[in-house]
Amino acid sequence: MNHRMIYVFCLGLMLTAADVSAQRKGLLSSDQLLTMALEETNEHHNYEKAISLCRKALEQSPGYPDVKLLLGRLYLLTRQPAAARLEWLEVLKKQPPNTEALAYLINLENSLGRGKEAICYIDMALEQDPLNKELLFKKHGLLTEFHQTNAADEVLTILNSHYGNDAKVRAMREAAAQEKERLARAALQPEEKPAPPPDPKLVVLDRLETALVAARKRNNHHETRAVAEKILAEAPGNRDAFLAIINSYHQQQQYEPALRWLNKALSRFGSDEDLLRRKTGLLQELHRYDEAAVTARQLLQKNANSRNLQAFRDIQLQRAAAYDRAGDYAAAGALIDTLLQYAPADTMLLFKKAGLLEAGQRYEEAAAITRQLLQSAPAHQRYQQAYAEQLLATARQQLRNNAPDKAKPLLETSLRYAPANPEAWTSLINLENSTGNVTNAIALCDSALAVLGPNDDIRMKKSALLQAANRLPEAYAISGELLKAAPGNHELQQMYAEQLAAHGRQLQQAQAWDSALIAYRKAYAYQPGDTLLVQQIVNSFLALHQYDSAIAYADRGLQLQPAHETLLMKKAAALEAQQNYKAAAATVAMQLEARPGDKYLRDYYNRLRGKTYRNQAGIIHLQSIYDNGSRPANVTALQYLRFHEKGSIGGRVSYADRAAGSGVQLEAETYYTHNKKYYSYGILGWSPSDVFPKFRAGYSLFHNLGREWEAELGARYLKTDSASNYAAVWSAAKTWGAYWANLRGYVITEDGNWYHAYVLTNRFYMNEQQDFIALTLSLGNTPDDRSRNYQFNQQATFLAGGAGIGFQKTFAYRTTMGVFGNWTYQRLTNDRHYNQFDIYLTLLRKF
Numbered sequence: 001m002n003h004r005m006i007y008v009f010c011l012g013l014m015l016t017a018a019d020v021s022a023q024r025k026g027l028l029s030s031d032q033l034l035t036m037a038l039e040e041t042n043e044h045h046n047y048e049k050a051i052s053l054c055r056k057a058l059e060q061s062p063g064y065p066d067v068k069l070l071l072g073r074l075y076l077l078t079r080q081p082a083a084a085r086l087e088w089l090e091v092l093k094k095q096p097p098n099t100e101a102l103a104y105l106i107n108l109e110n111s112l113g114r115g116k117e118a119i120c121y122i123d124m125a126l127e128q129d130p131l132n133k134e135l136l137f138k139k140h141g142l143l144t145e146f147h148q149t150n151a152a153d154e155v156l157t158i159l160n161s162h163y164g165n166d167a168k169v170r171a172m173r174e175a176a177a178q179e180k181e182r183l184a185r186a187a188l189q190p191e192e193k194p195a196p197p198p199d200p201k202l203v204v205l206d207r208l209e210t211a212l213v214a215a216r217k218r219n220n221h222h223e224t225r226a227v228a229e230k231i232l233a234e235a236p237g238n239r240d241a242f243l244a245i246i247n248s249y250h251q252q253q254q255y256e257p258a259l260r261w262l263n264k265a266l267s268r269f270g271s272d273e274d275l276l277r278r279k280t281g282l283l284q285e286l287h288r289y290d291e292a293a294v295t296a297r298q299l300l301q302k303n304a305n306s307r308n309l310q311a312f313r314d315i316q317l318q319r320a321a322a323y324d325r326a327g328d329y330a331a332a333g334a335l336i337d338t339l340l341q342y343a344p345a346d347t348m349l350l351f352k353k354a355g356l357l358e359a360g361q362r363y364e365e366a367a368a369i370t371r372q373l374l375q376s377a378p379a380h381q382r383y384q385q386a387y388a389e390q391l392l393a394t395a396r397q398q399l400r401n402n403a404p405d406k407a408k409p410l411l412e413t414s415l416r417y418a419p420a421n422p423e424a425w426t427s428l429i430n431l432e433n434s435t436g437n438v439t440n441a442i443a444l445c446d447s448a449l450a451v452l453g454p455n456d457d458i459r460m461k462k463s464a465l466l467q468a469a470n471r472l473p474e475a476y477a478i479s480g481e482l483l484k485a486a487p488g489n490h491e492l493q494q495m496y497a498e499q500l501a502a503h504g505r506q507l508q509q510a511q512a513w514d515s516a517l518i519a520y521r522k523a524y525a526y527q528p529g530d531t532l533l534v535q536q537i538v539n540s541f542l543a544l545h546q547y548d549s550a551i552a553y554a555d556r557g558l559q560l561q562p563a564h565e566t567l568l569m570k571k572a573a574a575l576e577a578q579q580n581y582k583a584a585a586a587t588v589a590m591q592l593e594a595r596p597g598d599k600y601l602r603d604y605y606n607r608l609r610g611k612t613y614r615n616q617a618g619i620i621h622l623q624s625i626y627d628n629g630s631r632p633a634n635v636t637a638l639q640y641l642r643f644h645e646k647g648s649i650g651g652r653v654s655y656a657d658r659a660a661g662s663g664v665q666l667e668a669e670t671y672y673t674h675n676k677k678y679y680s681y682g683i684l685g686w687s688p689s690d691v692f693p694k695f696r697a698g699y700s701l702f703h704n705l706g707r708e709w710e711a712e713l714g715a716r717y718l719k720t721d722s723a724s725n726y727a728a729v730w731s732a733a734k735t736w737g738a739y740w741a742n743l744r745g746y747v748i749t750e751d752g753n754w755y756h757a758y759v760l761t762n763r764f765y766m767n768e769q770q771d772f773i774a775l776t777l778s779l780g781n782t783p784d785d786r787s788r789n790y791q792f793n794q795q796a797t798f799l800a801g802g803a804g805i806g807f808q809k810t811f812a813y814r815t816t817m818g819v820f821g822n823w824t825y826q827r828l829t830n831d832r833h834y835n836q837f838d839i840y841l842t843l844l845r846k847f
Contacts, residue, residue: 001160003546006375011464023438025035025745028056030057030058030060030061030064030067030294030706032053032069032445033053033054033056033057033060033067034053034057034064034066034070036053037051037053037054037057037067037070037074038070040053041070041073041077042317042348043351043352043354044316044321044346044556045317045318045321047074047078048078048146048819049076049578049771050072050074051071051078052096052310053074054067054068054070054071054074055071057140058071060592063090063094065091065094065095065101066772068087068088068090068091069091069098069101069104070103070106070556071087072084072085072086072087072088072091073104075087076104076108077513079253079285079472079584080539081108081112084108084548085105085108085224088101088104088105088108089101089105089731092105092124096124097127097128099125099128102124102128102334103125103551104612105118105121105343105725106118106121106122106125106138107307107635108627108635109121109384110138110142110274110657111241111274111277111278111281112250113244113246115142115145115146116146116574118138118142119139119142119143121609122135122138122139122142123350125292126139130158131162133159133160133162133163136155136158136159137159137168139155140152140155140159140172143155144453145239152829156169156173156176157173160173163181164681172605172641175253177357180609199798204234204269205231205234205235208230208231208234209240209380210232211227212224212227212231212240212241212244213227215227215709216244219683220356221248221249221251223253224244224245224248224549225244225245225248225249226242226329226810227719227803228242228244228245228248229241229245229553229755231591231636232435234513235734236268237268237271237409239265239268239272240262242264242268244261244267245258245261245263246258246261246262246265246278249261250282253285254847255282255285256286257284257291259283259284259286261281261739262275262278262279263279264278266673266842268847271302273299273302273303276298276302277294277311278300278807278821279295279583280292280296280299280315281296283295284314287322289319289322290316290319292315292318293312293315293316293319296308296312296315296316297312299311300314302314302702306591309342312339313342315628316335316336316338316339316427317335317339317352317640319332319335320333320335320336320352320356321781323335324359327359327489328357329356329357329360330360332356332359333353333356333357334385336349336352336353336356337353340353347373347376347377350369350372350373351369351370351373351382351383351386351796353369353507354366354367354369354370354373354386354390355386357369357387357551358386358390358393358479359802361393361397361407363390363391363397364390365398366386366390367387367390367391367394370383370386370387370390371387374387380648384417384418385418386415387414387417387423388414388415388417388418388421389414389418389611389847391410391411391413391414391417391544392410392414392427393411393412395407395408395411396415396427396827397428398410399427399431403627404431404434404664407427407431408428408431411424411427411431412428412433412512413429415428417564419451420451420452421454422455422457422458425444425447425448425451425452425458426448426457426458426461428443428444428826429441429444429448429458429461430461430463430709431446432466433468437470438465438469438472439469441465442462442465442466442469444459445459445461445465446462448606449462452511456482456486457484457491458479459481459482460478460482460492460495461474461484462478463479463495463708464495465478465497466478467495467498467499467502468503468774470506471501472500472503472506473503474778476499476500476503479496479499480496481493483526493526493694494526494527496523496526497523497524497526497527497530497533499518500520500522500523500779501519501520501523501527501530501533503519504516504517504519504520504523504536504540505536507540507663508520508536508540509551509831511543512546513540513543514544516536516540517537517544520533520536520537520540524537528556528772531557531558531560531561531564533565534553534556535556535557535566535567536724537549538550538553538567538570538571538574539570539755540559541553541574542570542573542574542577542811544575545573547575547578550571551571551573551574551575552571554567554568554569554570554571555573563594565577565588565591565592568587568590569588569591570586570778571584571587572587572588572608573587576608576611579611579645579846581608581609581611581612582612584608584611585605585608585612588601588604588608589605594606602747606813606814607768607813608811609812609813609814610812610813610814611670611813611847613643613814613846613847614642614643615640615641615642615846615847616639616640616641616643616844616845616846617636617637617638617639617640617641617844617845617847618638618639618841618842618843618844618845619637619842619844620637620639620652620842620843621635621636621637621638621760621840621842622634622635622636622786622787622839622840622841623837623838623841623843624787624836624838625837625838626785626834626835626836626837627834627835627836627837628721628834630659630834633656633657633658633659633787634652634656634657635655635657635786635787636650636654636655637653637654637655638650638653638654639651639653639844640652641669645756646672646673647671647672647673648666648670648671649668649669649670650669650670651666651667651668651669651679652665652667652668652669653665653666654668654692656689656692656702656790658691658693658790659691660691661691662689662691663687663689663690663691663692664685664687664688664689664692665685665686665689665692665693666685666686666687667683667684667685667686667696668684668762669681669683669684670682670683670687670705671684676704676835677703678701678702678703678704679701679702680699680700680702680712681699681703682696682698682700683696683698683700683705684697685701690721690790691790692790693718693719693720693721693789693792694719694791695702695717695718695719696716696717696718696719696789697717698714698715698716698717698783698784699714699715700712700713700731700841701715702731708734708735708736709732709733709734710732710733710734711730711732711733712744713728713729713730713732714729714730715727715728716730716783717747717783718783718789718792718793720791720792721792722793723751723793724752725748725792725793725796726748726749726750727746727747727748727782727783728746728747728751729744729745729746730744730745730751731743731744731745738765738766738769739762739763739764739765740762740765740766740772741760741762741763742761743758743759743760743761743762743763744758744759745757745758746758746780746782746783748796749784750793750796755780755796755797756780757778757779757780757781757782757831758778758779759776759777759778759779759782760776760778760779761774761775761776762774762775762776762778763775767810770809770810770813771807771808771809771810772807772808773805773806774804774805774806774807774808774820775803775804776802776803776804776805776822777801777802777803778802778803778804778824779800779801780799780801781795781796781800787822787824787836787838788836790822795826798826798827799827800824800825800826800827801824801825802822802823802824802825803822803823804817804820804821804822804823804838805820805821806818806820806821806840807819807820807844814845814846814847815843815844815846816842816843816844817842817844818839818840818841818842818843818845819839819840819841819842820838820839821837821838821839821840822837822838822839822840823835823836823837824837825839
């Protein structure tokens with residue numbers, strides 16, 4: 001059979017494949033789909049996905065040879081040898097000299113024990129490369145296997161003439177010579193010798209081989225294996241019988257028994273590359289990749305050709321993928337390192353190793369490899385993306401190790417390669433913030449938003465940073481806008497409310513109470529359960545003297561926490577400011593029940609209760625002692641006062657026992673507040689006895705001058721049996737903290753005569769001005785002196801002076817006790833004078 005006939009025969013086989021046509025679909029080109037399919041095949045070993053990509057590519061470019069070559073390979077890897085054959089035949093139909101398709105078909109048919117078909121494809125390949133040594137070796141072996149001696153010698157002649165010095169050719173030549181010599185010796189034997197009778201075993205064996213061929217043609221696997229086993233029983237070294245059994249099991253996808261028979265064959269043909277290659281394939285089919293790698297390495301050591309190297313590579317990648325899936329990244333990486341020994345510059349292997357290092361959290365080593373790949377292909381997007389992610393992961397490790405200085409450049413470099421990575425931006429922003437560079441962190445937020453667009457996470461981050469920088473209006477402008485888009489987001493609600501409340505505190509410190517209140521109430525709309533916020537609102541209303549609103553918000557807070565101490569006290573303060581002392585006292589009483597031993601609360605409660613009393617009654621006693629021989633005198637008074645909103649009004653009944661006799665006096669007294677600036681004092685008194693003035697009257701108008709100053713203008717009138725006295729009164733008072741001083745002057749006239757008198761009073765207040773110590777100095781006689789005004793006309797013309805000291809104490813804002821002592825020096829003539837000593841005792845009680 002010449003080469004032309006061989007070609008026609010093989011072409012006939014190709015005609016069994018059908019054409020495939022489809023419309024172009026999708027956005028990816030067929031070249032891109034092919035690239036993706038190669039990646040899924042070689043890197044990820046996802047054969048099903050690769051097949052899908054190839055089919056899509058063929059829909060766009062029907063008959064694309066490179067795609068069909070890969071698809072045939074994928075069918076073989078997924079145990080579809082018939083489908084693989086059809087794809088490669090399609091390639092030969094369109095491109096008869098396609099050596100890659102011929103190589104695949106030769107290997108396929110040889111692996112399936114179809115030697116004659118393999119020879120057919122070898123001859124087609126030799127038409128393109130007549131002196132291809134490997135093809136000639138393979139053809140010679142197959143011809144020898146089929147006992148086609150003459151044809152095998154022709155192939156050997158070609159090898160001898162072109163590769164005579166090749167060791168394998170020399171061995172083949174020596175074997176052929178030995179065979180010829182054996183045949184020649186047999187021919188020289190005497191003819192008279194009768195031919196030996198045929199060996200019955202050989203006859204049986206020949207019949208069995210004929211039966212084996214027939215069984216294989218009928219594709220009867222059971223019969224094929226039965227006949228082959230009989231042949232091996234007669235001829236244990238029959239390689240074709242082994243192959244028949246192995247191929248039969250393999251075609252039925254019974255890989256375990258096929259492997260057992262392969263091992264039996266290898267026990268006899270241990271160096272047979274074809275058997276080792278078949279064993280490698282079967283182990284792959286069984287996913288026993290470690291064992292497959294051992295046989296693949298044996299093949300590579302025997303013959304380091306591209307075919308064996310590719311097989312070894314495929315198996316190692318499969319093993320690496322298995323270890324990768326199991327999480328044993330170190331073992332997978334070791335396999336990749338083994339392959340890199342054969343191809344140290346293989347970018348796919350290097351990238352795979354970087355990925356395994358990354359999966360094993362060895363990010364810095366992974367980034368070093370990817371950086372090396374980027375130097376050779378700077379525009380490679382997958383390298384850029386992987387490098388950016390590996391740098392980011394390395395930065396995370398540095399941050400966990402508390403090494404921000406090392407993490408920062410890694411994050412910056414990562415963003416150069418992947419500027420749209422929100423996590424990298426967030427990490428860099430957090431790093432700047434953690435080192436105190438809040439301004440830089442805010443600037444990074446702006447840079448991130450310029451790249452990423454309106455990213456909500458970055459905007460929230462910026463809002464928080466602005467809050468940390470006390471740029472609160474800017475902060476809640478952002479969080480408020482985010483909250484409009486996501487009104488149910490609890491985290492945003494809390495952030496927005498906190499920022500508003502913080503701004504409210506700033507405004508409060510600046511005494512901008514109106515603006516602070518606006519901020520607080522906006523925050524309250526989102527945090528109605530925040531009692532601290534309620535307190536701030538109440539404080540604002542109190543500062544603005546809006547007591548009703550203060551009470552209303554205090555009640556809201558108390559609905560949440562009825563025993564909240566601060567809110568109760570704020571409410572009490574607002575009620576007190578409204579002069580609703582009864583309700584204020586009741587509010588404080590709620591706290592006092594919980595803390596009965598709290599002295600401050602008890603005092604505050606008593607003060608408020610004290611302001612609820614409208615009545616006061618008591619006794620005042622004056623005891624006077626003289627050093628001129630006069631008997632002591634005393635005045636005792638019973639007093640009642642009624643308090644009202646504008647002041648007080650009351651009466652007094654006094655009884656006096658003096659040297660001149662005894663008697664009773666009736667008095668009425670009032671204080672009346674006109675407004676914040678003015679109040680009045682008035683008194684009227686009448687007595688039928690000589691021991692009191694017959695009639696007395698007085699009035700004073702007081703004016704608040706501001707800055708703790710007060711002025712008084714008034715008049716006094718006294719009438720006795722013998723005279724009437726008129727006096728004008730003025731005074732000036734000043735307060736310095738707890739100290740109060742008052743200077744009062746009197747201008748007195750009687751029967752055309754004018755007199756003056758002065759009294760300087762000093763008080764030191766204690767206990768919130770409840771108690772005081774008093775010191776008085778006087779000059780002259782005054783109509784307000786109760787111990788002496790009954791004989792005022794007799795003493796007004798004489799010089800007098802005096803000093804006094806006293807103490808007043810109020811208990812529980814209700815009971816007042818006073819003790820005062822006064823000394824008066826009275827001069828009557830140059831040689832007549834006396835000293836008067838007065839003691840005042842006061843006991844008053846409110847009810």
